[in-house]
Amino acid sequence: MSESRRAALVDRLRQLGPETFWTVMLGMVVLAIYFASIGACGPWDPWETHYGEVARNIVAREDPMDLWWRPGYGPQGKREGVFASKHALPFWCMALSFKVFGVGTGAADEMVRSPIPEIALRLPSMLAGFATLAALGWCVGRLVHWRAGVLTAAALATMPQFAILTRQAVTDMFFVGPVALAMVAWAMAWLEPERELKTVGKGWREVPMDRAWWVFFALFVVAAVVPLAVMHLHVVDADTIAKVTRWNRKKTATLADLHEVARTLWIYWGLIAVVLVRALRWRRRSQAWMGVVYIAGGLSLMGKGMIGPGIIGLLILMHMLVSGRLSLLWRGRCELAIGVVLFVVTCFPWHHAMAIFRGERWVNELIVVNNLARFASGEQDQAVGGFGFYLRTLGLAALPWSAVVPPALWAAMRAFRRRELEPGDGELAVDASGRPLDSARELHRLATLWFIVSFGLITYSVTKYYHYLVPCLPPLAALVGLWLHQLLPPPKPAKEDGQAEEAREVPAPSEGLGLPLGAVLAFALGGCAIAFMVVRECLEEPAWIAHLTTYLYTGMWRKGAAPVGRMIWCVAPFVVGLLLWIARQGRAAVAAMVLSGLLTTAWVIDDYLPATSENWSQRTAMRYVFDHAEKGDKLLSWWFYYRGETYFSKRRIWVSMEPNRKELREFVDDHRGKGSTFWVMTTVRHAERAPAHFPADLRPGIEVVYENFHYALMRVPVP
Known part of the structure; x- marks a missing residue:
C-alpha cells in the first residue's frame, strides 16, 4: 500500500466516532473468528446432516411445502418419508442458500469435495446469529449507551x-x-x-x-x-x-x-x-x-x-x-x-x-x-435433569462470562429499586407507555425478567438438552454488557458543532466500582472459583463442549473430543480481569475480560471444533469412498443410522438399521459375479462384529479402511 493510501486510511479511521470504530472492529474480529474454519468442520451427526438433507430435498424435489426425508434404499431405506419433526423456516433458509450456491443437485460427490456445501449449509444460521447480535447490541446501545451495546454484543x-x-x-x-x-x-x-x-x-x-x-x-x-x-x-x-x-x-x-x-x-x-x-x-x-x-x-x-x-x-x-x-x-x-x-x-x-x-x-x-x-x-432417558442441570450447563455455555453472572445479577436486582428524585429534576419526561422515562433502568429490568423467565421455563420442561439453554444467553449477555458498562468511567455528554447535546442518562456512579471492597473481593474470588470448576470439568470430560449442541451424550459420544488444555490460557486473562476489578482498574478489567472472551471463542471455533469434527462427522470417511470406489460399487449403512451417510451420499445408500443376516446375504447374492465392492459404514463397535454377519467366503477380504472414535468404513470385495 502506498504512503498516500495509507495516510488516507488513517485519516478515515480518525474521522470515525468511537462508537463506529469499536463496532466495526468488533464485527471484523467476530467475523474472522466465525468464518476462519467453517470449511474445516464437516457437518455433524445427527442434526446438521439430517437437516441438511431435508433442505437439499427441497431443492432437488422443487417442493418448499412438503418437507421430506428418506434414508436411502434397502431394508430401512424407506423407513421415513414426510419430515414432521421440525417447522419449515430453517429448511427454507438452508434450501435458499443451497440454491444460491448451486449445491444439492450436482455430482454425486459434491457434498465432500469443497467447503462450499458447508458454507451454504451453515450460512443461514450464521446470519440469524449475527442479526441477533446486531439487534440486541443496537437496542442496548440506543437505550443506554453505545458502549453498553458494544459490550453486550461482544459478550454474546x-x-x-x-x-x-x-x-x-x-x-x-x-x-x-x-x-x-x-x-x-x-x-x-x-x-x-x-x-x-x-x-x-x-x-x-x-x-x-x-x-x-x-x-x-x-x-x-x-x-x-x-x-x-x-x-x-x-x-x-x-x-x-x-x-x-x-x-x-x-x-x-x-x-x-x-x-x-x-x-x-x-x-x-x-x-x-x-x-x-x-x-x-x-x-x-x-x-x-x-x-x-x-x-x-x-x-x-x-x-x-x-x-x-x-x-x-x-x-x-x-x-x-x-x-x-x-x-x-x-x-x-x-x-x-x-x-x-x-x-x-x-x-x-x-x-x-x-x-x-x-x-x-x-x-x-x-x-x-x-x-x-x-x-x-x-x-429420552438421558434428556432429563433437575434444577441444577442448566446451572451447571450455564457455566460452560457462557464461559468465561459465567464467572461474572453473580455480580451482573446483583447489579440487575439493584435496578429494581425505586428511583429517588433529585432536587431540580422538575417535571419528568415520560416514555411511550406514559411512565417516567428511565430507559437504561427499564431495559435492565426487562433483561432481568427475560433471563429469569427463560431460565425458569426451560428448567420446568421435563425434556432437558444442553442446547435448550441458548434462549437464556441473549438476556444474560445484556446483563453482563450493562454490568461491564458500569465498570467503566461515566461517559461524557456527546458534543456536536461545539454544542453539548442532552445525553441519555446512564447509571452513575458505577455499580461495579461502587460496591464495598469486601463485596468486590467476594464476587471476584467467586468468579475465579466458577472458572476453575468449569475448566476442571472440561479437562475431565473434553466432549462436554461438543455436547452443548447435540443430544447424544453417552457411550461412544463421550470419546473423540479434542484436548482442552489450551482453554486454561484462554480463560486466564479473565481471571486477571477479576483481579484488576478488585484493584479498581475498571478499563483494564473490562479489556482483559473481553480479550479472554475472544480468545476462548477463537479456540473453541477454530481449534477445538475442527479437531473434534473428525469424530462427529462422516465427511472424511465418505470422501475416502468417493476417492476409491469404482463404477458398480455399492455404499451400505449397516447396523447404523446417524444421518450423515444419507446426506453425503445424497440417498444413494443401502440402509439396514439392524444386523439382519438374511437381508444382507440376499443383497450380497444379488451382486455376486459383477466385480462389485461394498463400502460399509457402521460404528467402530459394530465393525468388530461385522465379519460374522457376512457370508464366509467374503470374510477374508473384509478390511477396515477408515476408522475414528465413532465410525468405521469397511471395504468388502464381492467375488
Whole structure:
C-alpha cells in the first residue's frame, strides 16, 4: 500500500466516532473468528446432516411445502418419508442458500469435495446469529449507551454455546433470533418517548414514510408475503399437480387435497390485505414496533415451535405486570387485534396447508409429539435433569462470562429499586407507555425478567438438552454488557458543532466500582472459583463442549473430543480481569475480560471444533469412498443410522438399521459375479462384529479402511 493510501486510511479511521470504530472492529474480529474454519468442520451427526438433507430435498424435489426425508434404499431405506419433526423456516433458509450456491443437485460427490456445501449449509444460521447480535447490541446501545451495546454484543458473540450454534446448521438460531427481535421491538416500542410517524400525503392519501414503519414493512414482506406467494405458486404449478397425480394416493396428499390447499391460501391473502390497510393507518412509532413483535412471534414458531411465541407472550405479560404497564392491553395500545392477524399470516399458512395435505398423522407428530410432549414428558432417558442441570450447563455455555453472572445479577436486582428524585429534576419526561422515562433502568429490568423467565421455563420442561439453554444467553449477555458498562468511567455528554447535546442518562456512579471492597473481593474470588470448576470439568470430560449442541451424550459420544488444555490460557486473562476489578482498574478489567472472551471463542471455533469434527462427522470417511470406489460399487449403512451417510451420499445408500443376516446375504447374492465392492459404514463397535454377519467366503477380504472414535468404513470385495 502506498504512503498516500495509507495516510488516507488513517485519516478515515480518525474521522470515525468511537462508537463506529469499536463496532466495526468488533464485527471484523467476530467475523474472522466465525468464518476462519467453517470449511474445516464437516457437518455433524445427527442434526446438521439430517437437516441438511431435508433442505437439499427441497431443492432437488422443487417442493418448499412438503418437507421430506428418506434414508436411502434397502431394508430401512424407506423407513421415513414426510419430515414432521421440525417447522419449515430453517429448511427454507438452508434450501435458499443451497440454491444460491448451486449445491444439492450436482455430482454425486459434491457434498465432500469443497467447503462450499458447508458454507451454504451453515450460512443461514450464521446470519440469524449475527442479526441477533446486531439487534440486541443496537437496542442496548440506543437505550443506554453505545458502549453498553458494544459490550453486550461482544459478550454474546463470545459465549461458546451461542458461537457454536451460530456456526452450525441447527434450528436454534431461527428460534432465538426471533425471540430476541421481539424483545428488542417491545423495548423500542415502550421504553422510549412516543413520537408521531413521519408521513407523506394528506387526508385518506396520507401514509407512513418513517424508518420504524419501513422496518416493520420490510419484515412483513419477507416473513409473511414472500413465503405465502412461493407456496401458493407451488401448489398451483403444473409440475406439482402432475407429480401429485402420479402419486395416485387415496387418503392423504391427493390431488383434491392440493386443490383445497390452493383455495385455502386465498384466505391468508385476504388477511394480508387487512394488515396492510391497518398498517397504513398507523401514526405512532410504538404501533410499528408492536407490528414487529407479532411478526417475530410468528417467525419463532416457524423456527422451532410453540416454545417461541410462548416465551415471548409470557415475557411481555410478566414485564407488563411487574412494570405497571398492563393498562396497555385494555387501552388498545398493543394493537392486539391486528397483532393476532399478523401472527397468523406469518406462521399459519404452511401449517394449515400441510394439515390439509398430509392429514391428522402429520399434525399429531409435529404438534403433539415434537412440541407438547417434549415439554410435558421426557423424550429420552438421558434428556432429563433437575434444577441444577442448566446451572451447571450455564457455566460452560457462557464461559468465561459465567464467572461474572453473580455480580451482573446483583447489579440487575439493584435496578429494581425505586428511583429517588433529585432536587431540580422538575417535571419528568415520560416514555411511550406514559411512565417516567428511565430507559437504561427499564431495559435492565426487562433483561432481568427475560433471563429469569427463560431460565425458569426451560428448567420446568421435563425434556432437558444442553442446547435448550441458548434462549437464556441473549438476556444474560445484556446483563453482563450493562454490568461491564458500569465498570467503566461515566461517559461524557456527546458534543456536536461545539454544542453539548442532552445525553441519555446512564447509571452513575458505577455499580461495579461502587460496591464495598469486601463485596468486590467476594464476587471476584467467586468468579475465579466458577472458572476453575468449569475448566476442571472440561479437562475431565473434553466432549462436554461438543455436547452443548447435540443430544447424544453417552457411550461412544463421550470419546473423540479434542484436548482442552489450551482453554486454561484462554480463560486466564479473565481471571486477571477479576483481579484488576478488585484493584479498581475498571478499563483494564473490562479489556482483559473481553480479550479472554475472544480468545476462548477463537479456540473453541477454530481449534477445538475442527479437531473434534473428525469424530462427529462422516465427511472424511465418505470422501475416502468417493476417492476409491469404482463404477458398480455399492455404499451400505449397516447396523447404523446417524444421518450423515444419507446426506453425503445424497440417498444413494443401502440402509439396514439392524444386523439382519438374511437381508444382507440376499443383497450380497444379488451382486455376486459383477466385480462389485461394498463400502460399509457402521460404528467402530459394530465393525468388530461385522465379519460374522457376512457370508464366509467374503470374510477374508473384509478390511477396515477408515476408522475414528465413532465410525468405521469397511471395504468388502464381492467375488
